[in-house]
Amino acid sequence: MSTREWSPLRAAVALVSAVGLGAGGLLLGFALVTLTLAVLVVGLGLELPDTAQIVLSLVFVQGVGCAGVAFAYLKLRPIVAPKIRSLLGFDGVPGPFDIDAAVPSLRQVAIVVGGYVLALGGAFAGSILITLLQVDTxxxxxxxxxxxxxxxxxxxxxxxILIIGPGEELLFRGVVQGRLREVFGPVSGVLIPSAVFAGLHWFALSGGSPTGNLVALGILVGPALVFGAAYEVTDNIVVPALIHGIYNATLFSLLYVVVAFSDQLPDPQNSTAAVLALF
Structure with a gap:
């Protein structure tokens, strides 16, 4: 992570670039998925099952879009950043920027476990809140x-664990959080990317009322804060990637149990709706 460097103009540039990188990575992935499906389905007349479409989405959105943009930023920043700074009249040269990744130490493994418990507890607390508020998510x-x-x-x-967690954390914690931390410091560097990360999930939600979806996204900020704090404390992108991946895998596993054993569970659709809104 880099050192803090603040001014009003630098703050504006950091916000625009960070949000643009986060949204841009997702948009690039969705554009590639759409283009590929258009070629395969419309152009070649193939019939792709849902499982194939999900695999394509994972590869292009989290793989190429999120991880690809993160690696491209690391590669191009030393070339592009000095030109932008010169154009805007900033003094000095850009500070070092990297995304450290290493096998977690025992302390970091403990943080993974604690972060996972906090994130999952937040999801369940959020599902209870949504039920109590009776909002349509x-x-x-x-x-x-x-x-x-x-x-x-x-x-x-x-x-x-293998694609979603690593891909999204490389972009949103490694790049977006790292970029904002340069200007705003560690606290805002965690808070702002968490809000951006949760807000962008609006476009992944299907149905629901505006109020219900806002409540769901507000709850999603909780796990995002856990991911961001874990990265800030450890400076090891593997840690939030593991927390995020295991967290998502747990929710999908619970959903699979509910769907697979729906005949043995009371009102399965309503019991899972609140949790689904937190993905």
Whole structure:
């Protein structure tokens, strides 16, 4: 992580660049998915099952979009940043910027376990709050497909740890949080990316009322803060990636149990709706 460097103009540039990188990574991934599906389905006339579409989405959104933009930023920053600073009249040269990744130490493993418990506890507390408020929340589109085809959930469970967690954390904690920390310091560097991360999930929700979806996204800030704090404390991107991945895998696993054993559970659709909105 880099040292703090603040001024009003630097703050504005950091906000625009950080939010642009986060949203841009997701948009790039979705654009590639759309283009690929158009070529395969419309152009070649292929019929792709839902499982194939989910795999394509994982590869392009979390793999190419999130992770690809993160690595591209690391590669291009030393070339582009000095030119932008010169154009804006900033003094000095850009500070060092990297995303450290290492096998977690015993202390960091403890942080992974504690962070996972906090994030999952926040999800369950949020689901209870949504039930008490009786608001109409949307569901994550991938999870909604999984409710219709449980085979998708069996893909999403390992993918959460292998692709989703690492890809999204590289972009939102490694790049977005790291970029904002340069200007705003550690506290705001965790708070702002967490709000951005949760807010961008609005576009992944299907259905629900505006109020209900805002409540769900507000609750999602909780786990995002856990991911951000874990990265700030450890400076090891593997730690929040593991917390995020295991957290998502747990939710998808619980959803699979609910769907697979729906005939043995009371009112399964309502019992899972609040949790789905937190993905």
């Amino acid at each position: 949307g569901t994550n589109q991938a999870a909604e497909m999984g409710m219709e085809n449980p085979a998708i959930l069996l893909i999403l469970i390992p993918a959460s």
